[in-house]
Amino acid sequence: MLASSPRLRAVLMRLAQAIPVVIGVVVISFLLTRALPGDPAVYFAGVAADEASIEQTRVAMGLDKPLPVQFVHYVGDLLQGDLGQSLSSGRPVATDLANRLPASLELTLTALILAVITAVPLGVLAATRPGTWVDHLCRVVVTAGVSLPTFFTGILLIYIFYYLAGIAPSPLGRLDFIYLSPDHVTGFYLIDAALMGDWETWRGAAKQLVLPAATLALFTLAPIARMTRAAMLTALSSDFIRTARAAGLSKSVVLYRYAFRNALLPVVTTLGMVFSFALGANVLVEKVFAWPGIGSYAVEALVVSDYAAVQGFVLVMALLFVVLNLVIDLLYTAIDPRIGFEAR
Amino acid sequence: MSDLTPTDLPRRHGTLDHVFYVLRANPVTLIAFGMFAFLILSALFGPALVPYDPLATNAGNALQPPSWSHWFGTDQIGRDVFSRVIVATRLDLTISVAAVAISFVVGSILGCIAGYWGGWPDVILNRFLDTIMAFPLFVLAMGIVAALGNSVENIIYATAIINMPFYARLVRAEVNIRRDAGFVRAAKLAGSSDLRVLATQIFPNALPPMMVQVSLNLGWAILNAAGLSFIGLGVSPPIAEWGIMVAEGANFIVSGEWWLAVFPGLWLMFAVFTFNLLGDGLRDIVDPRKRT
Numbered sequence: 001m002l003a004s005s006p007r008l009r010a011v012l013m014r015l016a017q018a019i020p021v022v023i024g025v026v027v028i029s030f031l032l033t034r035a036l037p038g039d040p041a042v043y044f045a046g047v048a049a050d051e052a053s054i055e056q057t058r059v060a061m062g063l064d065k066p067l068p069v070q071f072v073h074y075v076g077d078l079l080q081g082d083l084g085q086s087l088s089s090g091r092p093v094a095t096d097l098a099n100r101l102p103a104s105l106e107l108t109l110t111a112l113i114l115a116v117i118t119a120v121p122l123g124v125l126a127a128t129r130p131g132t133w134v135d136h137l138c139r140v141v142v143t144a145g146v147s148l149p150t151f152f153t154g155i156l157l158i159y160i161f162y163y164l165a166g167i168a169p170s171p172l173g174r175l176d177f178i179y180l181s182p183d184h185v186t187g188f189y190l191i192d193a194a195l196m197g198d199w200e201t202w203r204g205a206a207k208q209l210v211l212p213a214a215t216l217a218l219f220t221l222a223p224i225a226r227m228t229r230a231a232m233l234t235a236l237s238s239d240f241i242r243t244a245r246a247a248g249l250s251k252s253v254v255l256y257r258y259a260f261r262n263a264l265l266p267v268v269t270t271l272g273m274v275f276s277f278a279l280g281a282n283v284l285v286e287k288v289f290a291w292p293g294i295g296s297y298a299v300e301a302l303v304v305s306d307y308a309a310v311q312g313f314v315l316v317m318a319l320l321f322v323v324l325n326l327v328i329d330l331l332y333t334a335i336d337p338r339i340g341f342e343a344r
Numbered sequence: 345m346s347d348l349t350p351t352d353l354p355r356r357h358g359t360l361d362h363v364f365y366v367l368r369a370n371p372v373t374l375i376a377f378g379m380f381a382f383l384i385l386s387a388l389f390g391p392a393l394v395p396y397d398p399l400a401t402n403a404g405n406a407l408q409p410p411s412w413s414h415w416f417g418t419d420q421i422g423r424d425v426f427s428r429v430i431v432a433t434r435l436d437l438t439i440s441v442a443a444v445a446i447s448f449v450v451g452s453i454l455g456c457i458a459g460y461w462g463g464w465p466d467v468i469l470n471r472f473l474d475t476i477m478a479f480p481l482f483v484l485a486m487g488i489v490a491a492l493g494n495s496v497e498n499i500i501y502a503t504a505i506i507n508m509p510f511y512a513r514l515v516r517a518e519v520n521i522r523r524d525a526g527f528v529r530a531a532k533l534a535g536s537s538d539l540r541v542l543a544t545q546i547f548p549n550a551l552p553p554m555m556v557q558v559s560l561n562l563g564w565a566i567l568n569a570a571g572l573s574f575i576g577l578g579v580s581p582p583i584a585e586w587g588i589m590v591a592e593g594a595n596f597i598v599s600g601e602w603w604l605a606v607f608p609g610l611w612l613m614f615a616v617f618t619f620n621l622l623g624d625g626l627r628d629i630v631d632p633r634k635r636t
Binding site: 020021024025027028029032033143146147148149150151152155156158159162163170171275276277279280281283284287288298299302303307310311313314317318321322325 | 471472474475476477478479480481482483484485486487488490491494563567570571574575576577587590591593594597598599600602605606609612613616617620621
């Protein structure tokens with residue numbers, strides 16, 4: 001039955017391919033937790049620990065056992081959703097991360113959507129009108145975008161829009177203190193506020209979101225615009241476009257139905273790399289805007305050497321990235337009808 | 345692209361001509377080389393030339409806006425921002441150059457082994473690289489620094505590790521397509537050992553694309569290192585470094601003292617921009633077809 005649907009088979013194949021990657025990610029995360037400077041037992045036992053309590057911690061954490069056994073324990077803990085205890089907050093790392101993840105996702109997804117809806121049209125316009133101002137604008141944006149350090153863009157935007165123009169709210173978190181945060185449904189303030197019908201809060205949350213999302217979007221739109229332009233140029237110069245033109249198809253049909261759909265494939269492929277950069281840049285943007293997401297959580301944890309929190313963060317980010325890549329590839333099979341058959 | 349072999353000297357002369365031709369045709373690349381020279385000079389001679397001691401505090405002269413005596417103003421404890429920005433060039437370039445050099449060497453060795461002999465080392469290397477690339481790279485760098493300890497050397501190692509896959513993959517591909525080439529067989533017939541063939545006949549062919557990668561990577565490595573120190577990793581406060589200067593200046597931007605963060609940020613941008621331009625220019629020299 002499965003074999004009868006080549007596309008379903010392709011999807012399952014792709015899902016299977018993600019398994020070794022996840023295993024690799026878990027192994028590296030494990031090695032990172034065990035590579036702590038000095039003796040992890042001394043560290044986790046606390047400052048006031050004596051010889052006996054360090055030994056006790058070592059046994060309690062299973063650090064006296066050989067590495068493979070420790071790894072099995074580590075995986076067992078992971079499967080139960082246990083990422084260890086955060087020293088700074090006193091709560092389980094998994095709880096902390098789960099509380100803060102929606103803030104990060106809201107920021108990153110808004111930024112990515114912003115980036116895609118500006119970069120793709122920009123790239124298409126630049127490719128269809130080479131040598132015009134759109135093309136030059138595209139080139140400037142692309143070059144500046146990859147050279148701009150995200151944290152610096154963020155600070156510049158704060159200076160311009162908060163200090164000089166006074167339009168933006170103070171860059172401190174997701175919601176000004178005059179608003180109450182909306183009831184927790186999805187954790188995305190924009191969605192939650194809209195569900196409550198509380199448009200006042202929605203506007204407040206949106207205002208806070210604009211600058212950090214724009215900062216992140218400026219950074220991510222460069223590679224997307226560059227790739228869209230290149231892919232459109234390749235598609236437009238290929239034979240099937242010439243044929244379509246010669247057959248007398250209208251300009252818009254040639255451009256959107258023929259060239260654009262083909263150009264979309266390499267663009268979707270680069271999205272994976274873009275996500276990698278976006279998730280990294282997310283940490284910096286969260287720090288600049290005091291955004292209460294998992295990135296700033298990790299930064300705070302780093303400052304106080306709260307290693308369990310940092311390692312949990314790294315693992316969650318990596319798994320998030322694997323999932324995002326998976327979604328991209330599944331999207332790929334959805335927009336490219338050939339993929340399903342090739343995988344046979 | 346011409347394959348460089350020892351008997352190829354006349355053609356290498358042609359390459360030099362090609363370089364001059366590209367530089368003439370593309371003045372932007374020439375400017376990039378000029379900017380690069382400026383960066384190198386400020387890294388080498390900057391500390392000797394700057395008007396003030398980058399660490400000297402002067403509380404009576406704190407938070408002064410840019411003026412003739414302090415071109416980039418002064419910071420919250422009266423240090424000269426211009427001197428600090430110029431002096432920081434050496435540290436930032438050292439971190440990124442060291443990191444890229446390590447990833448270049450390690451990536452080349454791993455890529456050569458995997459590309460030339462294939463088999464299980466190849467499979468293992470690919471799995472390993474896939475796993476590294478499965479992490480958001482900046483996040484992985486954070487994790488590595490957190491695990492190894494918070495120091496400048498570990499920033500270098502972390503940056504090297506996250507850049508290494510790009511080199512290893514490039515070298516692997518370049519070596520792999522040439523392992524059975526005619527000149528390689530000829531060298532083997534002439535009695536050269538595998539290692540010798542690899543080092544003298546095959547690997548040099550991977551160098552031109554590697555140079556492009558190095559240049560683009562340097563910009564990225566600087567951004568990465570500055571990002572890490574921006575979040576408080578690696579370089580510790582009194583030392584001048586662009587990322588940490590932007591981080592410190594960020595506290596003053598909301599009260600209008602823009603020069604603290606803007607100048608180091610601009611310099612950082614300038615450095616990254618230089619390496620990106622240089623990389624694009626080198627790509628034109630190495631492979632004119634890939635021009636976008």
